[in-house]
Amino acid sequence: MEKPKSRLLSVVGVVWVGVYLFIKFAIKPPLPSSLIFMYMSLVTVAILLFVTVFEEDKEAFWGPIRDFIQGNEGENSGRKVGRAAVFVLIPMLFGFQTFKRVTPSLEPPFEQRVVHPAPPTEFVGLYNPFREDEEHLKENIKQGGEIFFKNCFVCHGDKLDGNGLFAHGFNLRPANFADATTISMLQEAFVFWRVSKGGIGLPEESTPWSSAMPRWEAMLSEEERWKVILFLYDYTGYKPRTWD
C-alpha cells in the first residue's frame, strides 16, 4: 500500500509551504528575505529531524521521493516526463536565481529623501520684517548681497545657480536658487528656517545623506538672515510663495 507513505510527504509539504506563507505575508512589517531564508532553513532542518527519528516515518518520507527519482518498472510515461521536467527545472531555477542576484541593476537606488519637509512649528507663519520697510528696501537688499558674497557664494555660486567653487565636493549639491524648484516655490518662513538651522536641522525623512548647508543662526544675526533672503529673491526675480 502506497497511501500512508505519500500522505506524510504531503503533510510535510503543506506544513513547509504554510510556514513560508505565514512568515512571508502574515508578519508585519515584512521580514527581510535573508531572515526568511534563515527561518526556512531552520524549519527544513527541524522537519527532516522530525521525520527521520522513527524508522517508519523515515521510510514514509523518503520512500516516495526515492521512487520518484529512481523510477520503477511499469511506471507510466507521465511520471517519466515529470521526473525529467523536475531534473531540468530545478537546476534552471537555481541558475536563474543566481543570475538575478549577481546582475547589477540599471535602476537608480530608490531614494526617499524629502527635499522640502514641513518646517518646525516655531517657523511657520514668520514673515520677512524688511519687506514692509520699502524706504530702505534697496539698501537692505544690497546688504543682503554683501552677506551672500561673504558667506554663501562658495557653495551656492555667484550666479546663485548652485555652482559655487565648493559645490562639486558635495553630494547633496547646494540648492540652485535660479531654478524654479527652490526658493520660488517656498515661503520666506521656510527659507528662513533652512538658513537658520541648515542641514543639521533637517528632519529624519530628509537625511539619507548629510547636507553641507551650515546652521547660519550660529554665525549670522536674525536680521542678517532675513536680509540675505531678501537678496536671494531680488537677484533671481522670484517672489516668495504666500498663503494665497
Ligand code: HEC
Ligand atoms: C558649505 C556649503 C554651503 C554654504 C556655505 C551655504 N549653503 Fe545653503 N545649502 C547647501 C547645500 C548642500 C544645500 C542643499 C541641501 C539642503 O537642502 O540642506 C543647501 C540648501 C540651502 C537652502 C534650501 C533650499 C531649498 O530648496 O530647500 C537655502 C535656502 C540655502 N541653502 C541658503 C543658504 C544661504 C542664505 C547661505 C549663506 C548664508 C548658504 N545657503 C550657504 C550648502 C551650503
